[in-house]
Each structure stands twice: as C-alpha cells, then as structure tokens.
Amino acid sequence: MVADQLPSAVSLTLFASIWRKNQKTMEESQGDFLPSDVPESTSSNNCERNTSSAHSNRWSGFPGVKKRGHSSRSWIKIDQDGNVKILELDKAKIMRQCSLPSRDLRLLDPLFIYPSTILGREKAIVVSLEQIRCIITAEEVILMNSLDINVVQYKSELCKRLQAKKDQSDDLPxxxxxxxxxxxxxxxxxxxKVKELEMEIYPVLDELASSINTLNLERVRRLKGHLLTLTQRVQKVRDELEHLMDDDGDMAEMYLTEKKLRSEGNTPHEINPLTNFSGGTRQVSKSAPVSPIASTSGAPRLQRAFSSIVTASKQGSLTSSHGGDNIEQLEMLLEAYFVVIDHTLSKLLSLKEYIDDTEDLINIKLGNVQNHLIQFELLLTAATFVATLFAAVAGVFGMNFAASIFDYPSAFSWVLIITGAGCGLLYFSFLLYFKYKKIFPL
Structure with a gap:
C-alpha cells in the first residue's frame, strides 16, 4: 500500500516545483515593464496622465479650434434709466442670466435667417423683429450691437424715452x-419700404400698360419679386401679433414686472386655530397633518379644508383680476400696432391687385392683337385661294394643246377677264360669309 502511494507523492512534488518555476518566471517578466519600487496604482495613474497629455498636445496644435457656445458677441445693455453700456457676452452667460434656452438665442443670431418672432419666457421677452433683435427683461434691454440704422434708432429713441419718463404720466412697465x-x-x-415700392412700381406699370416691351416686363418682374418678399415679411409680423392676441397665456407670460414683484413678495401663510385634546388652542399650519386623536369628531379637518378652499379661491380671484388687467393692457398695445401693420399689408395687397389687373390688361391687349393677326391670316388665306384659282385657269390655257379658241386673238383676253371677275365674286362671297358668321367685324 505504501508502494502504491509513492508514485502519487512524487508526481505532486514534481508539479509543485514546476508551478513555482513558472510563477517566478512571470514575476521576472513583469519586472521588466513595472519597476519593483513603484506601486501598480502609481503606474496606472502615470499612464492615464500620459494619455491625457497626449490628447491635449494633439489638440494644442490647432489654435483655431474653439469650444462650442463660448464665442462672445458685442451687446448693448440699456437699463431702466436709459444708461447705455457696451458688453462682450457669450451665449452661456446670457442663457444663465435670462433663463433662456439655446434655441431662443438662435433667433438673435445674425448668421441665421428667421422670420419675425416675439416669445414670452419666464424672465425675459425674446424679440426678433426685422433688424431689431433683443432680449427684454424687467430691468434692462440686451440689444444685439449692429450698425444698422434701425438698431441705432432703437437705442437712441429708447434712451430718450426712458430718460424723459419722469415727466410723462405713462403707466406702462x-x-x-x-x-x-x-x-x-x-x-x-x-x-x-412699402411707400418706396409704391412710388417705384406704379410708373413702371403705367408705362408697361402703354408700351409692352422686354425692358418693361423685366422691370415689373423684378419689382414683383420685391413685392412678394416684402409681403411675406409684413404678413409674418401681422401673424405673430395676431397669435399673441389670441393666446392669453402668452400675453400673461410677457408681464415680467408683475412676475418679479410677485416672486420677491412674501405671501403670508394663513394660520388656523385648532383645538387640541387638552382643551387649549394652538397655532397649526393648514398644511400640517391632523393627529388622529385630535380629529375624533372630524370637525377640525373640515374646518381646515374649508379655510384652504376659501384662501385658494381668494388668491385665484386676485391673481386672475390682476392678470386680466395686464392682459387687457398688453392686448390694447398689440392691437394698436396690429391695425398699423394690417393697413400696411392691405396696401401691399392693393399693389398686388394692381399688378394683377395690369397683367390682365396686357393679356387682353395681347389677345386682341392675336385676334387681329388671325383675322388678317384668314383674309390672306381666302385671297390666296382665289388667286390660286385664277392661276390655275391661266395655267390650263397656257398649255401647248390644239383648241379652236386659239384661232381668235381676243379669246384668251376674255377668258382672263371672266376668270378674274369670277374670282373677285368668290372673294366677296367669302367676306359676306365671314360677316354672317361674325368671325370678325367688317
């Protein structure tokens, strides 16, 4: 039995020695790459640091690469007293200051072309009307700095009105x-722009109505393109004002001063007296939970619910009354300019109708000329038919064949006279037929 166990013990000893040799070989091979006096975590940190430095060195070779959304632009800041200040603000700072999403700031970017838009947000009003692109808050106006005459006029006129507001009785915020x-x-x-277009297009249309040529048609085509573009711009402003007046929520959202005062004011919490189980009174908030011991009869809970409903209804009525006044005030303001822009749009539509009428007149004139040409062609066709008959008779008698009529010298002359008279009578009958059918007046 001992002899049977000896081979197995020898094999185990041999396997253990081989495993120790392999383990030692692996440690020596790792020592070539990792020094023994440096911990493994330190080497991994060094590798990560080298990788990050390699990435930074790779991007440092491109000086023109900038982070997205961090480019600064020149803005004009106008406060409530009319003081002007030029600032260099980036997109992220404006978004944080005015609580605006990035899509709203794209409306103010001069690199993008967007239609006229007025958006009411929580702390600001985003205005993009033609060249005037600004952010209006309850305390200041942040205007896109530009050399456009509309922007310069807006800045100067707003400062003038704000500085003179103390001498005027205006209740507008x-x-x-x-x-x-x-x-x-x-x-x-x-x-x-509409008046300038009217002064330019009316003489061209009158000249085109009297003289139809390629030059006048090209001028009218160019002016009609300007008219369509201007009509779309005016129509967009009108639609935006109409959309605001139709939505009470959007108009209420634009009253920034009231929202600011409401957020700064401390609304007092109503306190309801409740009778506790010991018979005394204590002050408990209406939102506090009711103890099951103190509410055995259920009366305190009903009292608290009733007081909460009354308080909420009072606050809602006050808020709705103030909101209704503000909406009415803003609605009157928007309606005044809606009438102005609608009148401008009506002038453009009248101008478009005048162009359409001129085109109809030109088409009528061209149709009349075409009818005259058709009439002339019809008369010419009838005359050609008659002349062909006369030529056919003359050609027949011009053939070289023997006939007794050639024995008389004046016989051929009489043939020509009779043939000509017959052709003339035939042509006259054609004219009478055209007059009878009213193909053209004669």
Whole structure:
C-alpha cells in the first residue's frame, strides 16, 4: 500500500516545483515593464496622465479650434434709466442670466435667417423683429450691437424715452415700453419700404400698360419679386401679433414686472386655530397633518379644508383680476400696432391687385392683337385661294394643246377677264360669309 502511494507523492512534488518555476518566471517578466519600487496604482495613474497629455498636445496644435457656445458677441445693455453700456457676452452667460434656452438665442443670431418672432419666457421677452433683435427683461434691454440704422434708432429713441419718463404720466412697465418701441420702429420701417415700392412700381406699370416691351416686363418682374418678399415679411409680423392676441397665456407670460414683484413678495401663510385634546388652542399650519386623536369628531379637518378652499379661491380671484388687467393692457398695445401693420399689408395687397389687373390688361391687349393677326391670316388665306384659282385657269390655257379658241386673238383676253371677275365674286362671297358668321367685324 505504501508502494502504491509513492508514485502519487512524487508526481505532486514534481508539479509543485514546476508551478513555482513558472510563477517566478512571470514575476521576472513583469519586472521588466513595472519597476519593483513603484506601486501598480502609481503606474496606472502615470499612464492615464500620459494619455491625457497626449490628447491635449494633439489638440494644442490647432489654435483655431474653439469650444462650442463660448464665442462672445458685442451687446448693448440699456437699463431702466436709459444708461447705455457696451458688453462682450457669450451665449452661456446670457442663457444663465435670462433663463433662456439655446434655441431662443438662435433667433438673435445674425448668421441665421428667421422670420419675425416675439416669445414670452419666464424672465425675459425674446424679440426678433426685422433688424431689431433683443432680449427684454424687467430691468434692462440686451440689444444685439449692429450698425444698422434701425438698431441705432432703437437705442437712441429708447434712451430718450426712458430718460424723459419722469415727466410723462405713462403707466406702462419697462418691458412694454421696450416692446412698444420695437413694434413702432418695425411698423414704420416696413411702411416706408412699402411707400418706396409704391412710388417705384406704379410708373413702371403705367408705362408697361402703354408700351409692352422686354425692358418693361423685366422691370415689373423684378419689382414683383420685391413685392412678394416684402409681403411675406409684413404678413409674418401681422401673424405673430395676431397669435399673441389670441393666446392669453402668452400675453400673461410677457408681464415680467408683475412676475418679479410677485416672486420677491412674501405671501403670508394663513394660520388656523385648532383645538387640541387638552382643551387649549394652538397655532397649526393648514398644511400640517391632523393627529388622529385630535380629529375624533372630524370637525377640525373640515374646518381646515374649508379655510384652504376659501384662501385658494381668494388668491385665484386676485391673481386672475390682476392678470386680466395686464392682459387687457398688453392686448390694447398689440392691437394698436396690429391695425398699423394690417393697413400696411392691405396696401401691399392693393399693389398686388394692381399688378394683377395690369397683367390682365396686357393679356387682353395681347389677345386682341392675336385676334387681329388671325383675322388678317384668314383674309390672306381666302385671297390666296382665289388667286390660286385664277392661276390655275391661266395655267390650263397656257398649255401647248390644239383648241379652236386659239384661232381668235381676243379669246384668251376674255377668258382672263371672266376668270378674274369670277374670282373677285368668290372673294366677296367669302367676306359676306365671314360677316354672317361674325368671325370678325367688317
């Protein structure tokens, strides 16, 4: 039995020695890459640091690469007193300061072309009306700095009105003053462009009606393109004002001063007296949970629920009354400029109708000329038919064949006279037929 166990013991000893040799070989091979006096965590940190430095060195070779959303632009800041300050602000700072999403700031980017838009947000009003692109808050106006005449006029006129507001009795809040000026300048600018287009297009249309040529048609085509573009711009402003007036929520959202005062004011929490189980009174908040011991009869719970309903109804009625006044005030402001822009749009539509009438007149004239050409072609065709008959008779008698009629010298002359008279009578009968059928007046 001992002899049977000896081979197994020898094999186990041999396997253990081989395993120790392999383990020692692996440790020596790892020592070539990792020094023994440096911990493994330190080497891994060094590898990560080298990798990050390699990435930074790779991107450092491109000096023109900038982080997205961190490019600064020049803005004009106008406060409530009319003081102007030029600032360099980036997109992220404006988003944090005015609580605006990135998609709203894209409306103000001059690199993008967006239609006229007025958006009411929690702390600001985003205005993009033609060249006037600004952010209106309850305390200031952040205007896109530009050399455009509308932007310069808006800045100067707003400062002038804000500095002179103490001498005037105007109950409009600051944001409505800024919005009113933007609407006023936009409506005036569009109206001036419409008047210039009217002064240019009416003489061209009158000249085209009297003289139809390629030069006048090309001028009318170019002016009609300008008319369609201007009509779309005016139509977009009108639709935006109409959309705001139709939505009470959007108009209430634009009253920034009231929302600011409401957020800064401390609304007092009503305190209801409740009788406890010991017979005394204590002050408990209406939102506090009711103890099952103190509410055995259920009366305190009903009292608390009733007081909560009454308080909520009072606050809701006060808020709705103030909101209704504000909405009515803003609605009257928007309606005034809606009438102005609608009048401008009606002038553009009248101008378009005048162009359409001129085109109809030109088509009528061209149709009349075409009818005259058709009449002349019909008369010419009838005359050609008659002349062909006369030529056929003359050609028949011009053939070289023997006939007794050639024995008389004047016989051929009589043939020509009779043939000509017959052709003339046939042509006259054609004219009578055309007159009878009223193909053309004769």
């Amino acid at each position: 600051f944001e409505f003053r800024a919005l009113e000026l933007a609407l006023e300048l936009t409506c005036m600018s569009l109206d001036v």
